[in-house]
Every structure is written in structure tokens, then in C-alpha cells.
Amino acid sequence: MKIARHAQIIKLIHQYDIETQEELAAKLNESGFSVTQATVSRDIRELKLTKVQSENGGVHYAVMQNQDQEMSGKYVRVLKDAFLSMDVAGNILVIKTVSGMAMAAAAALDELNWGEIVGCIAGDNTIMCAVRSPEEALRVMEKLKKMLDTF
Numbered sequence: 120m121k122i123a124r125h126a127q128i129i130k131l132i133h134q135y136d137i138e139t140q141e142e143l144a145a146k147l148n149e150s151g152f153s154v155t156q157a158t159v160s161r162d163i164r165e166l167k168l169t170k171v172q173s174e175n176g177g178v179h180y181a182v183m184q185n186q187d188q189e190m191s192g193k194y195v196r197v198l199k200d201a202f203l204s205m206d207v208a209g210n211i212l213v214i215k216t217v218s219g220m221a222m223a224a225a226a227a228l229d230e231l232n233w234g235e236i237v238g239c240i241a242g243d244n245t246i247m248c249a250v251r252s253p254e255e256a257l258r259v260m261e262k263l264k265k266m267l268d269t270f
Contacts, residue, residue, distance in 0.1 A: 121162075124152050128162055129182060136179035138170075143180065194227035199267050203244075207256045212248040212263075221246050235259050 124147065131137060131146045144159045154162075163180070170178040201220035206213050216224050225241035228248060235255040239248045250256040 124154070125162060125166055127152060128166060128168075132168065132180045132182070136173050136175075136177070138173075138177055138179050194230050195266060197227040198224050198263075202267055205260055205263065207253070207260055210250050210253050210256050212246075212250055212256050212259055214246040214248060214263075216244050216246065218244045220244070233259065233262070 127147060127150055128143065131143065131150070135146065137143045137146065140156055140159045140163065143163075144154050144156055147154045147159065166182065168180045168182060171181040173179050197220075201216040201224040203215040203217060205215065214221075214224065214228075221241035221244050225239035225246045225248070228236065228239050228246070235250050236259060237249040237251060239246050241247075248259070250259050
């Protein structure tokens with residue numbers, strides 16, 4: 120239901136210049152989704168919607184995909200600048216970084232929102248990245264290598 124509601128929200132904000140949460144809730148209710156303002160507020164946060172300037176001078180909700188891509192690029196640059204090496208120990212991916220860069224690199228990894236990664240703990244130059252399984256740890260390591268090599 121949530122996925123369908125999110126899809127409808129994106130469709131509605133592309134179709135109409137929706138200015139308020141109340142207006143969005145009304146459009147969703149008209150579309151057959153029974154929602155409260157609190158649900159709409161949570162959906163707006165989860166979808167990372169933002170308000171942009173309308174042609175008529177007002178504002179309306181929009182999806183900021185380019186901003187997400189730009190932020191992902193920044194996270195990759197942080198990882199690339201910090202990265203020295205990595206190894207796997209069971210389901211833990213251990214990443215060595217330039218001294219003082221582990222926290223920034225761990226935060227960048229967390230922000231990439233890879234489903235295999237449960238979370239990261241950072242010291243000064245080492246990150247311990249908890250991955251769901253040993254097999255996924257190897258896949259994350261390969262994924263990270265490819266990402267760092269191609270950027």
C-alpha cells in the first residue's frame with residue numbers, strides 16, 4: 120500500500136502544482152487512498168520531496184532527483200579520497216582510510232543506503248562495516264571496488 124501511495128504522490132505532484140500537505144492529502148483521498156496529514160508528512164520526508172518555485176510565483180512540491188545524484192557523487196568522492204584498502208572478516212567489511220577520514224567515509228557509506236549494509240563504525244583510520252552475511256560482504260567489497268575504480 121505504501122509503495123502504491125508513494126507512486127501516486129509522485130504522479131500527483133507531476134500532474135498538479137500541489138502547494139501544501141493538506142492539498143496533497145485531499146488529492147490522495149480523491150484517488151482512493153485514505154490518508155492523514157501525518158502520513159502525508161512522513162511520505163514527503165521519505166520521498167525527499169522539496170518545494171520549488173512555480174511559474175506563477177508560488178511554490179509546489181517536486182522530486183529532486185538531480186540533487187540525490189549530486190549528493191551520491193559527493194559521497195563517492197569522499198570515499199575515493201579516504202580509501203586505502205579493504206578486507207573481509209566474516210560478515211564485517213574492514214576498510215582502511217587515510218588518517219582522520221574514517222568517520223567521513225563511514226558517513227558517506229551510510230548515506231549510500233546499500234541494503235546489504237547494516238551500519239558502520241569508524242575510528243580514526245578504520246571502518247568496521249557490518250554486512251548482513253559473509254556472501255554479501257564479498258559482494259559489497261566488489262561493488263565498492265567497482266564504484267571507486269569507475270569514478
